[in-house]
Every structure is written in C-alpha cells, then in structure tokens.
Amino acid sequence: MRITSQVTAVCVALAFALAASAQNLLITNARILDGTGTDIETGYVLIKGGRIAAVRSGAAPVGGPAIDARGMTVMAGFIDAHRHLIRGDSTAWLKDHARESMASYLDAGFTTVFSMGDDPKGILELRRRLNSGEIPGPTLYAASIIPLSMPLPRPAAAQPPGGFTDPARNDPARPPNRPTTAPPAIPDDAVRAMVRTAKGQGFDALKTFMLATPGGPEGHTLSVIVDEAHKLDLRVFTHATAVEDALAAVNAHVDVLAHTPHIGRLEEDESARQTLLNAHVPMVSTLAVFIPHFDAQNHPLFRDGGPFPMPGPLASGGQGPVNARILWEGGMTYAYGTDTQWDPKDSLSDELRALSAVFSPRDIVRIMGPNAAAAIGRSADVGTIETGKTADLVILAGNPLDDVFNLTRVAVVVKHGKVLVDHRSRR
Numbered sequence: 264m265r266i267t268s269q270v271t272a273v274c275v276a277l278a279f280a281l282a283a284s285a286q287n288l289l290i291t292n293a294r295i296l297d298g299t300g301t302d303i304e305t306g307y308v309l310i311k312g313g314r315i316a317a318v319r320s321g322a323a324p325v326g327g328p329a330i331d332a333r334g335m336t337v338m339a340g341f342i343d344a345h346r347h348l349i350r351g352d353s354t355a356w357l358k359d360h361a362r363e364s365m366a367s368y369l370d371a372g373f374t375t376v377f378s379m380g381d382d383p384k385g386i387l388e389l390r391r392r393l394n395s396g397e398i399p400g401p402t403l404y405a406a407s408i409i410p411l412s413m414p415l416p417r418p419a420a421a422q423p424p425g426g427f428t429d430p431a432r433n434d435p436a437r438p439p440n441r442p443t444t445a446p447p448a449i450p451d452d453a454v455r456a457m458v459r460t461a462k463g464q465g466f467d468a469l470k471t472f473m474l475a476t477p478g479g480p481e482g483h484t485l486s487v488i489v490d491e492a493h494k495l496d497l498r499v500f501t502h503a504t505a506v507e508d509a510l511a512a513v514n515a516h517v518d519v520l521a522h523t524p525h526i527g528r529l530e531e532d533e534s535a536r537q538t539l540l541n542a543h544v545p546m547v548s549t550l551a552v553f554i555p556h557f558d559a560q561n562h563p564l565f566r567d568g569g570p571f572p573m574p575g576p577l578a579s580g581g582q583g584p585v586n587a588r589i590l591w592e593g594g595m596t597y598a599y600g601t602d603t604q605w606d607p608k609d610s611l612s613d614e615l616r617a618l619s620a621v622f623s624p625r626d627i628v629r630i631m632g633p634n635a636a637a638a639i640g641r642s643a644d645v646g647t648i649e650t651g652k653t654a655d656l657v658i659l660a661g662n663p664l665d666d667v668f669n670l671t672r673v674a675v676v677v678k679h680g681k682v683l684v685d686h687r688s689r690r
C-alpha cells in the first residue's frame with residue numbers, strides 16, 4: 264500500500280516535471296550520427312523549447328526529463344522529399360485514414376514529408392490539420408502541379424494486364440511511347456497566372472512534368488514558371504525520368520529534379536553528365552519504383568500493387584542506380600524520396616534495397632539527412648543535428664553504419680522537441 268502510493272507520487276512528480284519543462288528533453292548515452300559527417304560515439308543531445316540546444320560527446324549534465332539511449336543511435340528525423348499521401352477520394356480519406364496514415368509516417372521515423380502531387384484541397388486541409396495539431400504527424404509541405412503545355416492525346420500504349428495504369432509501367436518518356444510531335448503551348452501570361460494562383464492557395468512549391476518534344480514549348484514554359492515562382496519564393500520540382508528531360512529541366516533552371524533519370528545512360532554521355540552536375544540542382548532518388556516490392560507471399564509487385572512489369576521498369580531498376588552513382592561521384596546533392604504507395608516503413612525498406620546497390624550506409628545517412636533537407640530547401644532547419652535546428656530526431660535500436668536496415672528499427676521519434684513515438688518497451 265505504502266509502496267503503491269510512493270510510486271504514484273513519483274509518477275505524478277515525473278508527469279509534472281515533464282509538463283513544466285514542455286519541449287525540454289535530454290537524450291543521453293547515445294551514438295549520434297549528426298549528419299554533418301562527425302560521429303559521436305557516446306554523447307548527448309539537449310533540447311530546449313523545441314530546438315536543439317546542445318550536441319556534445321561525453322556525459323550529460325544532470326536534471327530534467329531524459330531518454331537513456333544507451334546502445335541506440337540518434338539521427339535527424341527522416342525526410343521523404345517525394346511522396347503522394349492521399350489515396351482515393353480526399354474527403355473520405357481525410358475522414359477515415361488521415362490519422363492512421365500520419366501515425367505510420369511518424370512510426371517509421373519521418374518527421375518531414377513533401378507531397379509531390381495530391382488532390383489540392385485535400386492536401387492543404389491535411390497540412391492545416393497537422394499544423395494545428397489536430398492530427399499528430401510529420402511536418403508536411405505540398406507542391407501544386409503546373410502543366411508545361413496543352414495536353415496532347417496520349418498514344419495508346421500496350422495496356423498492362425489487370426488494368427493497372429500506373430504511368431511508370433509504360434513511361435511516356437521511353438521510346439516507343441515518347442511523343443514525336445510538339446503539343447500546343449500555354450501562353451506565358453496564363454502560365455504566370457497559374458503560378459500566382461498556386462501561391463495564393465498556399466502551396467509551398469510547384470511540380471512540373473518534363474517531357475521534351477522536338478521543337479516543343481516545354482523548356483520555355485518551365486523557364487517562365489521558374490521565373491515567376493522565384494519572385495514568389497516558391498521552389499520548382501521537375502519530374503524527369505529520361506536524361507534528355509533532366510537536361511531540359513536544368514537548362515530551365517529548376518530547383519530540384521524529383522527523380523533519378525533512369526532512361527538514358529550517363530556512363531555513355533559525358534556532356535549530359537557535366538551539364539547535370541554544373542547546374543548544382545539536387546536530385547531525389549525514387550529508385551525503389553523500379554525494383555519489385557515483395558508481399559507476404561513473396562509475389563513481386565509494382566508500386567501500384569499489381570504484378571511487377573517487364574522488361575522496361577526492370578532495366579530502369581539497374582540504370583537508375585548507375586546514373587545515381589555517377590552523379591554522386593561528380594558531387595550531386597542526392598536526396599531521399601520514394602514516390603511509392605507503400606506504407607512509409609515498407610517504402611523505406613524498398614528504397615534502402617535500391618540505394619544499397621550503389622551507396623554505402625554512410626552515403627545513405629547523408630542522402631536521408633542533409634541532402635533531403637537541401638532538396639526541400641529546409642537545410643537551415645532540419646536534416647542534421649546541430650545547435651539551433653528544430654529538434655526533429657529519431658532514435659534507432661541499432662547502428663545504421665553497421666547495417667543500413669537498422670534505419671527501419673525506430674525506437675523513439677521526437678518532433679519539435681516532443682516525444683511522439685516511443686517503442687522502447689516493445690524491444
């Protein structure tokens with residue numbers, strides 16, 4: 264009886280201390296991969312007011328609520344720089360699935376997610392609910408899609424079995440699907456008006472799809488979009504899956520390439536390689552789209568959940584990583600992003616399998632942290648563990664430098680200094 268009431272008193276005191284020091288937190292005895300390349304074998308991270316107040320090696324100062332991270336590794340919270348979040352009707356999704364879906368991002372260690380195209384109303388409403396704290400989840404940024412030309416009728420590519428229509432199954436950037444005639448242009452004034460409308464709606468960035476046609480308007484239109492977007496402090500992401508489209512995008516001065524170009528061989532094209540590197544434009548990985556996802560029955564699946572198609576995407580599953588490594592060697596800021604429909608943890612596993620073909624665990628830590636932050640334009644805030652940055656952290660149950668799949672063993676997730684996920688009792 265006595266012991267029980269003492270325990271109760273301690274619990275209440277602890278809860279009181281936690282409430283009193285809201286957003287103050289100390290993580291002790293941790294291996295720290297701060298993302299800048301300096302590892303701390305044993306050290307601590309002090310968080311005050313939702314920001315990182317100190318990162319040091321050695322023993323921590325005493326006092327305040329603490330997480331003992333002995334045997335665990337602390338990294339900056341994960342960032343997915345290319346994701347689609349809403350499935351199906353956005354009103355129904357927001358009502359029935361948003362909360363659970365956002366929890367799955369946090370569970371997998373993601374504290375920042377960039378939507379590269381979702382239902383506009385739905386994604387802005389999701390961002391509002393996340394920002395207001397109505398739904399716990401990652402920090403969300405959203406891009407609005409702006410076309411680079413008037414539409415042309417798409418050639419009827421061979422329909423894959425089962426009615427799966429994922430555009431990456433029959434990528435229009437890949438011959439023979441690639442269009443050979445130019446679509447009509449959108450007048451510049453109308454293009455600029457679309458950019459201003461997206462800004463007025465509250466979007467954080469713009470997304471465009473580059474498919475450069477012979478003599479077509481795409482490059483010019485993209486440069487108009489970039490010009491208007493930069494006046495309004497909007498970043499422009501461009502989807503380009505063929506090397507020639509990536510070249511057209513960087514020539515129009517986009518801010519980010521939203522994919523690794525997997526059609527076209529950079530090892531055979533020195534000039535393309537140099538043009539892409541000299542542009543100093545970050546690139547988002549999205550490599551796992553082109554390797555199979557294996558379900559519980561060991562069926563190889565494409566990202567739309569249908570059977571894994573052959574042979575184009577499978578060839579890209581090899582060429583994408585080769586192009587990525589070539590650009591990495593040349594100094595490209597190469598960043599983590601998935602573009603798949605799988606659960607965030609499964610997406611992370613798949614992306615790690617694809618990245619591991621050509622990147623070391625040390626490379627991947629950089630790709631997921633500082634490089635992903637650079638791609639989304641948030642380097643000043645997130646992506647590394649440094650004094651003054653937002654306290655978005657993940658504590659892992661193993662060292663990713665020993666085994667990169669330790670990135671999937673999330674024990675604790677801290678966002679803005681608050682513990683939002685704590686799986687330590689599960690271990």
Ligand SMILES: [Zn+2]
Pocket residue numbers: 345346347379380602
């Ligand atoms: Zn996408």
